[in-house]
Amino acid sequence: MCFALSGCQAITPVSLPPTPDMFVAARHQQRLSELNGFSQAPAPRDWWRLFGDSRLSDLVAQAIDANLDLKSASERIAASEALLGLTDAANQPQLGAGADYTRAAISGHSPLHDLGAPTTPFNTWRIGLQASWEIDLWGRLAQLQQGSLERRDAGVADYEGARISIAAETARTYLLLRGVQAQLQLNADAAELARAEIPLAESRIRNGVVGRAALDVARAGLDKVAAERAALSERRDRLANALAALLSRGPHDLDAFLGVAPPPRLPTTLPAGVPSQLLQRRPDIAAAEARLRAAAAEVGAAEADFFPRINLKGGFAKEAYTVSELGSWASRAYSFGPTVYLPIFDGGRLKSTLALSQAQQREAAIGYQQTVLRAWREADDALDAVAAARQKLKQEESAKRHYDDALAAVRRGFDQGAADQSSVLAARRAVLAVSGARLEALVAAQLAVVELFRALGGGWSANEARS
CATH class of the missing domain: 1.20.1600.10 (Outer membrane efflux proteins (OEP))
Structure with a gap:
């Protein structure tokens, strides 16, 4: 079955041409x-x-x-x-590790501040793994x-x-x-x-x-x-x-x-x-x-x-405002799910x-x-x-x-x-x-x-x- 609107072709094996x-x-x-x-x-x-x-x-x-x-x-x-x-x-599946640190503060005129968020600077620490794998169905x-x-x-x-x-x-x-x-x-x-x-x-x-x-x-x-x-x-x-x-x-x-x-x-x-x-x-x-x-x-x-491309993506990380909190199980964050790419129009x-x-x-x-x-x-x-x-x-x-x-x-x-x-x-x-x-x-x-x-x-x- 073909899902692409730009046209589909049958995948056929090709043998060597005849020679004398x-x-x-x-x-x-x-x-x-x-x-x-x-x-x-x-x-x-x-x-x-x-x-x-x-x-x-x-x-x-x-x-x-x-x-x-x-x-x-x-x-x-x-x-x-x-x-x-x-x-x-x-x-092959792809696996990578990453870590980042951010120090930020919101503006005093930000809508978030109007809702009560403080404008004092804060730190964000993150460390985790990201994985992806394209399922080669076709x-x-x-x-x-x-x-x-x-x-x-x-x-x-x-x-x-x-x-x-x-x-x-x-x-x-x-x-x-x-x-x-x-x-x-x-x-x-x-x-x-x-x-x-x-x-x-x-x-x-x-x-x-x-x-x-x-x-x-x-x-x-x-x-x-x-x-x-x-x-x-x-x-x-x-x-x-x-x-x-x-x-x-x-x-x-x-x-x-x-x-x-x-x-x-x-x-x-x-x-x-x-x-x-x-x-x-x-x-x-x-x-x-x-x-x-x-x-x-x-x-x-x-x-x-x-044909459509299907990828499986997932990640697991620890996020916290202080380094000491990274060891806490409550700091965990994760995501997992498939993504599908379907070609519709490509000129x-x-x-x-x-x-x-x-x-x-x-x-x-x-x-x-x-x-x-x-x-x-x-x-x-x-x-x-x-x-x-x-x-x-x-x-x-x-x-x-x-x-x-x-x-x-x-x-x-x-x-x-x-x-x-x-x-x-x-x-x-x-x-x-x-x-x-x-x-x-x-x-x-x-x-x-x-x-x-x-x-x-x-x-x-x-x-x-x-x-």
Whole structure:
């Protein structure tokens, strides 16, 4: 029964909107069966350890501990916990104590004085307790509390999402840095090769084999290698500073710790988990679901506002003209009784509040569906990217082996007098080129693995978060 003259709405529960998760999960399962190198073992929470690089593991641990974005996310959780405490307090009985002292006198021209009241000053002492409790008959306070709880859970999921992003960005930046360092080593080999071509060109010019342009080309090649080295050095420093920023450190603070090392190995087997559990492993999905439930709870609270509010209030106090009289039982004063608030006319405030809550709930439902679809797309794209990157790396490694064999054959021919130095230099250039392509393929495959674990939720579990 509804008593509000401004309009009433039925309080109905709201379920999660339908998503194509079962169909996409089946497709995801099929993709896993088509690809090699994946297992259905749960993705590890510390997935970056699969690269077998202790420096990478240390950097990620430091980033999670010191990153300012994560600290901000942690403070947002603390704020949502405090808000949850406020809504919980509103659902509990309220009890307070008070004491006051008053010295007063009435006017000589007061009607009370005309009736015989004296005008001499007098004291009033009072000490007592006051209690109140709103009876939540329609579930308004419970819905508000549920909404705060869901907002808190969304904050926890947001924190885990930020944690996964920080870990992935740290790993990504580190792998790029190691790749650039390896490119610098290849650049040093290319510079050595370019310098070796200059005297060869000079000798061939003296012997009349080639013209002057050959020397200009050789020197231009050396200049080009030097220019590439400058660009690589700048990128190396920028990546090192990006890593320092992720750890909330100053520029170049990590240079000594990082040192120079080759790129880590590529994991051979990737635990991708069970596809049907993807919805439980993505923090962004958990956050979107929690916000949808919070919006539904706020709709329920807005609907309950149309119904009367009933409060129980009571108080007990001691009142006296002197302090010594406060101990007397005759000084007691008390009150107890219910109060009812009935909304009659509010200018449409309740209806507008309900319409706003319902619109926010519909928006949250759309956001939830978008998040689920994006999660499946990112997971599927990441699987394809890892498979393609692995295949490319395999082909580049095969090409490098062939070029290495070709270089060895040319060197044997040079030692036997069947090949000249220019043939050796040409073979070395080919090996350097394919080595650079192989390095790019390796780094691309490593980055694809990082994106895969980001798409899979980084080993996070909604059940673990709830516990």
